[in-house]
Amino acid sequence: xxxxxxxxxxxxxxxxxxxxxxxxxxxxxxxxxxxxxxxxxxxxxxxxxxxxxxxxxxxxxxxxxxxxxxxxxxxxxxxxxxxxxxxxxxxxxxxxxxxxxxxxxxxxxxxxxxxxxxxxxxxxxxxxxxxxxxxxxxxxxxxxxxxxxxxxxxxxxxxxxxxxxxxxxxxxxxxxxxxxxxxxxxxxxxxxxxxxxxxxxxxxxxxxxxxxxxxxxxxxxxxxxxxxxxxxxxxxxxxxxxxxxxxxxxxxxxxxxxxxxxxxxxxxxxxxxxxxxxxxxxxxxxxxxxxxxxxxxxxxxxxxxxxxxxxxxxxxxxxxxxxxxxxxxxxxxxxxxxxxxxxxxxxxxxxxxxxxxxxxxxxxxxxxxxxxxxxxxxxxxxxxxxxxxxxxxxxxxxxxxxxxxxxxxxxxxxxxxxxxxxxxxxxxxxxxxxxxxxxxxxxxxxxxxxxxxxxxxxxxxxxxxxxxxxxxxxxxxxxxxxxxxxxxxxxxxxxxxxxxxxxxxxxxxxxxxxxxxxxxxxxxxxxxxxxxxxxxxxxxxxxxxxxxxxxxxxxxxxxxxxxxxxxxxxxxxxxxxxxxxxxxxxxxxxxxxxxxxxxxxxxxxxxxxxxxxxxxxxxxxxxxxxxxxxxxxxxxx
Amino acid sequence: xxxxxxxxxxxxxxxxxxxxxxxxxxxxxxxxxxxxxxxxxxxxxxxxxxxxxxxxxxxxxxxxxxxxxxxxxxxxxxxxxxxxxxxxxxxxxxxxxxxxxxxxxxxxxxxxxxxxxxxxxxxxxxxxxxxxxxxxxxxxxxxxxxxxxxxxxxxxxxxxxxxxxxxxxxxxxxxxxxxxxxxxxxxxxxxxxxxxxxxxxxxxxxxxxxxxxxxxxxxxxxxxxxxxxxxxxxxxxxxxxxxxxxxxx
Numbered sequence: 001x002x003x004x005x006x007x008x009x010x011x012x013x014x015x016x017x018x019x020x021x022x023x024x025x026x027x028x029x030x031x032x033x034x035x036x037x038x039x040x041x042x043x044x045x046x047x048x049x050x051x052x053x054x055x056x057x058x059x060x061x062x063x064x065x066x067x068x069x070x071x072x073x074x075x076x077x078x079x080x081x082x083x084x085x086x087x088x089x090x091x092x093x094x095x096x097x098x099x100x101x102x103x104x105x106x107x108x109x110x111x112x113x114x115x116x117x118x119x120x121x122x123x124x125x126x127x128x129x130x131x132x133x134x135x136x137x138x139x140x141x142x143x144x145x146x147x148x149x150x151x152x153x154x155x156x157x158x159x160x161x162x163x164x165x166x167x168x169x170x171x172x173x174x175x176x177x178x179x180x181x182x183x184x185x186x187x188x189x190x191x192x193x194x195x196x197x198x199x200x201x202x203x204x205x206x207x208x209x210x211x212x213x214x215x216x217x218x219x220x221x222x223x224x225x226x227x228x229x230x231x232x233x234x235x236x237x238x239x240x241x242x243x244x245x246x247x248x249x250x251x252x253x254x255x256x257x258x259x260x261x262x263x264x265x266x267x268x269x270x271x272x273x274x275x276x277x278x279x280x281x282x283x284x285x286x287x288x289x290x291x292x293x294x295x296x297x298x299x300x301x302x303x304x305x306x307x308x309x310x311x312x313x314x315x316x317x318x319x320x321x322x323x324x325x326x327x328x329x330x331x332x333x334x335x336x337x338x339x340x341x342x343x344x345x346x347x348x349x350x351x352x353x354x355x356x357x358x359x360x361x362x363x364x365x366x367x368x369x370x371x372x373x374x375x376x377x378x379x380x381x382x383x384x385x386x387x388x389x390x391x392x393x394x395x396x397x398x399x400x401x402x403x404x405x406x407x408x409x410x411x412x413x414x415x416x417x418x419x420x421x422x423x424x425x426x427x428x429x430x431x432x433x434x435x436x437x438x439x440x441x442x443x444x445x446x447x448x449x450x451x452x453x454x455x456x457x458x459x460x461x462x463x464x465x466x467x468x469x470x471x472x473x474x475x476x477x478x479x480x481x482x483x484x485x486x487x488x489x490x491x492x493x494x495x496x497x498x499x500x501x502x503x504x505x506x507x508x509x510x511x512x513x514x515x516x517x518x519x520x521x522x523x524x525x526x527x528x529x530x531x532x533x534x535x536x537x538x539x540x541x542x543x544x545x546x547x548x549x550x551x552x553x554x555x556x557x558x559x560x561x562x563x564x565x566x567x568x569x570x571x572x573x574x575x576x577x578x579x580x581x582x583x584x585x586x587x588x589x590x591x592x593x594x595x596x597x598x599x600x601x602x603x604x605x606x607x608x609x610x611x612x613x614x615x616x617x618x619x620x621x622x623x624x625x626x627x628x629x630x631x632x633x634x635x636x637x
Numbered sequence: 638x639x640x641x642x643x644x645x646x647x648x649x650x651x652x653x654x655x656x657x658x659x660x661x662x663x664x665x666x667x668x669x670x671x672x673x674x675x676x677x678x679x680x681x682x683x684x685x686x687x688x689x690x691x692x693x694x695x696x697x698x699x700x701x702x703x704x705x706x707x708x709x710x711x712x713x714x715x716x717x718x719x720x721x722x723x724x725x726x727x728x729x730x731x732x733x734x735x736x737x738x739x740x741x742x743x744x745x746x747x748x749x750x751x752x753x754x755x756x757x758x759x760x761x762x763x764x765x766x767x768x769x770x771x772x773x774x775x776x777x778x779x780x781x782x783x784x785x786x787x788x789x790x791x792x793x794x795x796x797x798x799x800x801x802x803x804x805x806x807x808x809x810x811x812x813x814x815x816x817x818x819x820x821x822x823x824x825x826x827x828x829x830x831x832x833x834x835x836x837x838x839x840x841x842x843x844x845x846x847x848x849x850x851x852x853x854x855x856x857x858x859x860x861x862x863x864x865x866x867x868x869x870x871x872x873x874x875x876x877x878x879x880x881x882x883x884x885x886x
Contacts, residue, residue: 067758067759067762070699070705070802072698072699075701084782122776125778126776129771129773129777129779130771130773131825131832133794133798135791136786136787140787140788142781142782159795161799164798164799164801172769173775178762179768187759187762239704273671274669276671276676278673278675281700282701380726386730450776543686544691544692548752549694549752
């Protein structure tokens with residue numbers, strides 16, 4: 001199969017408009033005859049389900065949480081980008097497009113990114129109309145900040161709870177459609193498999209998490225918006241139930257997985273405090289606007305921060321990157337934090353932390369301003385660490401945060417399985433090898449509110465779909481396969497808990513497929529991960545029954561999938577012998593230690609086709625053509 | 638580092654909604670003060686699983702106090718003793734070695750128990766579906782800068798919008814009223830110009846759905862505000878009542 005991204009022809013500025021005109025439409029009276037299954041209710045899933053319901057489609061929406069409002073988009077803190085140029089500081093659609101392609105280290109698809117930048121302005125309009133309480137200036141206009149490496153102020157925010165407010169906006173729109181009976185909600189359901197009939201995605205099999213029963217749902221198209229696979233690392237900033245099962249099982253049914261090695265380690269998280277740790281907490285990188293990052297100059301300096309004079313501090317980001325300073329992109333900030341800690345200059349009990357210091361900002365802007373901007377983040381930090389950031393600098397360290405890789409999709413957000421569409425973090429399309437701050441919320445809502453409502457109509461109107469119901473033999477076959485896996489997990493009754501296996505796997509990923517990767521480590525991971533997987537299937541201990549609420553069993557299924565994804569991540573990282581964005585290959589760096597791309601050999605999307613568990617996956621390449629942005633070595637000096 | 642603690646727990650166990658439950662005693666050792674309350678329960682569960690016992694089921698997800706999934710009554714207080722803190726953000730440094738701790742689920746007729754400490758809060762979603770929105774279809778919005786909102790009002794709306802829908806207000810209320818939840822939801826729209834056209838109808842519909850779900854009425858006790866992890870103000874309930882009053886007459 002050759003990969004066709006279906007990018008429209010013509011100048012990039014006109015592609016989306018032209019495409020919208022050329023796409024087929026579904027007659028308004030016929031929309032209700034189509035059933036669309038939406039899995040996941042974060043920003044992408046909730047906005048898609050609500051918008052499709054408004055158009056009149058018959059939508060079935062599924063989430064693992066008890067309420068759609070709890071999807072992990074809720075935890076995004078910093079903001080959402082949009083090329084509104086309300087600040088008159090030189091922003092434009094072109095600049096947001098350019099920044100995003102550059103920030104992604106030239107590994108994203110130009111056409112998708114341009115469309116994203118175009119749509120960004122509509123998103124803000126939509127959210128304000130829904131009543132999202134964005135921050136305002138005294139004159140009543142919307143407030144913006146510069147965020148995550150941008151040199152213009154294009155980020156809209158609602159205190160440190162932007163994700164929450166945007167998700168509540170989408171959730172309200174979704175509940176309105178529930179009331180209008182265009183959307184049916186299925187909470188506490190976990191998608192365990194995709195049903196493909198006649199080569200098209202026609203339904204899903206889910207486990208009802210309350211009573212453990214298998215349920216099947218048929219539809220004319222399936223939308224997956226279940227987020228990324230960062231929880232494979234065990235410790236991450238994701239929610240503890242965020243998982244990759246839906247995307248992985250679609251992959252095993254034929255959807256190609258693109259760029260699995262592109263993972264983002266976020267620079268500003270609260271450091272690990274001990275073995276008991278179940279998750280890591282992000283401190284919004286908005287903090288880097290006013291906080292200054294430093295470590296002591298000498299190695300192993302155990303003095304308290306207040307005892308270290310200015311002259312003996314190394315503000316290493318400001319020193320190495322004079323023009324961007326503390327605002328360098330996430331991958332650069334994370335790698336530099338690791339580097340100074342590896343040199344033995346890390347701070348705190350573990351030595352795996354750097355300071356983020358607000359003393360200067362408090363002096364310059366006053367306590368009131370800092371409190372308004374970051375008060376809730378300071379409170380959050382103090383609750384977790386027991387230390388007061390008004391008095392001592394915060395300690396931060398990078399943590400696994402976001403996955404740029406995901407299921408491969410074309411310009412219409414359709415995977416390699418016809419009818420299976422993938423939105424938000426679950427797809428690979430817009431962020432290349434590194435995502436810029438405040439761009440995840442933008443992409444999730446762009447996909448859900450403004451892309452899929454058009455492209456899914458084109459698919460439905462242009463495809464002949466036979467009538468399929470859940471009594472079809474394929475539904476029965478898939479459900480019985482899923483049930484057999486569950487029975488097998490419960491029957492092993494081994495000696496190690498699922499959590500222990502997950503922690504071991506996460507440690508391997510962090511060490512060998514983390515912030516810096518090399519051939520030796522990746523080859524080691526490719527031997528160690530299958531061994532661990534084998535042990536998992538012989539020695540896991542899962543309590544309880546299948547026909548009951550059983551969170552240990554839920555987790556076992558997810559970890560089984562991480563065991564397979566982890567191997568693909570390592571394989572992809574090994575094959576990509578260049579550094580780009582979040583994928584830093586130690587063998588490929590510039591003289592002063594920055595990531596060195598190899599455009600000649602690696603300017604492509606790596607899309608992997610599943611080929612059975614014991615066979616290597618097949619690599620397909622989608623070449624990346626840059627006609628509008630000039631490729632250059634990223635420099636933030 | 639402070640030395641590890643041993644704690645004596647009484648935890649509500651209930652196999653399902655139909656079978657009666659009871660408090661069961663557990664001892665958990667090696668508790669680090671840096672752990673969160675839920676990480677302490679994770680550790681207990683790990684030990685139970687190793688002993689071949691059934692782990693205690695409880696809900697949690699983001700573990701950073703924003704998703705509203707977790708919720709336990711700790712020693713009689715919803716989300717435990719720390720002010721403005723969800724139980725996932727409650728850390729064990731606030732407890733002492735040898736403490737006895739009672740852990741129960743949210744208790745309210747409108748939140749039936751699913752299993753152990755897990756409850757069904759679907760009533761909240763149904764209240765929101767009854768009117769908790771501004772009716773604007775995707776694509777129908779004017780330019781965002783066309784609507785001016787004073788900073789003061791935007792801040793007040795944000796205070797109300799901070800509600801995480803955890804249900805602690807209901808669990809703490811002697812009447813099991815959902816008034817703080819509904820008041821907060823109504824207020825975030827009532828304080829903004831976009832929320833005005835449907836304001837009265839929204840109040841009427843959400844309050845009548847709240848009643849239909851079996852939540853009690855508000856008698857101004859204020860327990861809800863005291864336990865709210867986001868410190869939602871009682872004034873949101875006053876606003877709900879004013880709007881309801883205006884809608885009725």
